[in-house]
Amino acid sequence: MAKFKIEVDLDWLDEEMSIDDAIKQEVISSIKTKITSDATAEITKALSGVVEEKTAEVVDDFLGKTLQAKIENMMIPYKKSSWGSEYELIPMSEFVGMRYENYLNKKVFDENGCEPRYSNDAKFSINEYFIKKYLEKELTSKVSKLIQTARKNAEETIIKTLEQNLRDQLSVDMIQRLNIPSMLKNLQEKAALLESNEQ
Numbered sequence: 001m002a003k004f005k006i007e008v009d010l011d012w013l014d015e016e017m018s019i020d021d022a023i024k025q026e027v028i029s030s031i032k033t034k035i036t037s038d039a040t041a042e043i044t045k046a047l048s049g050v051v052e053e054k055t056a057e058v059v060d061d062f063l064g065k066t067l068q069a070k071i072e073n074m075m076i077p078y079k080k081s082s083w084g085s086e087y088e089l090i091p092m093s094e095f096v097g098m099r100y101e102n103y104l105n106k107k108v109f110d111e112n113g114c115e116p117r118y119s120n121d122a123k124f125s126i127n128e129y130f131i132k133k134y135l136e137k138e139l140t141s142k143v144s145k146l147i148q149t150a151r152k153n154a155e156e157t158i159i160k161t162l163e164q165n166l167r168d169q170l171s172v173d174m175i176q177r178l179n180i181p182s183m184l185k186n187l188q189e190k191a192a193l194l195e196s197n198e199q
Contacts, residue, residue, distance in 0.1 A: 075089040078098075107122040108115060109129045116122050124132065 077087040
């Protein structure tokens with residue numbers, strides 16, 4: 001339930017207007033004023049957030065493009081050699097690229113990938129260390145697969161060769177043990193004996 005406190009100045013009342021009409025009109029105008037001021041405050045608040053956000057985007061975009069153009073056109077002096085005193089003007093992007101390449105190729109790690117105490121103990125650059133680790137990982141897995149495949153193939157070949165040798169030897173051994181020629185001779189003799197017995 002809403003409570004309103006209304007003060008009505010009766011001095012300005014027209015004779016034609018009743019007190020009820022004056023109160024109604026005053027209440028309506030107060031409500032209109034309150035709603036208008038609240039709506040105006042909300043709209044102003046919402047618009048200020050949107051305007052601030054859009055302004056920040058436009059300013060950031062403008063500054064980014066301006067700085068990019070400035071950096072692309074910016075030339076800095078670069079000393080060609082450590083011994084000479086001759087300088088050359090090169091673009092900022094080229095200088096950053098050279099510094100990045102030097103950083104990647106400078107020897108900063110020992111064999112374990114740690115920073116050594118002394119610069120003379122550094123053996124690998126960042127590039128070399130990570131390439132070595134990658135190759136080590138890849139080669140280890142591939143060599144291990146190759147070894148497993150070779151071992152499996154060797155085992156299969158050995159087993160097949162042994163089986164074949166055993167078959168060959170068993171055949172020869174069986175034939176010799178069975179002494180088939182003498183067995184045939186014995187069978188023929190027994191067959192002859194049986195024939196003679198039957199007659």
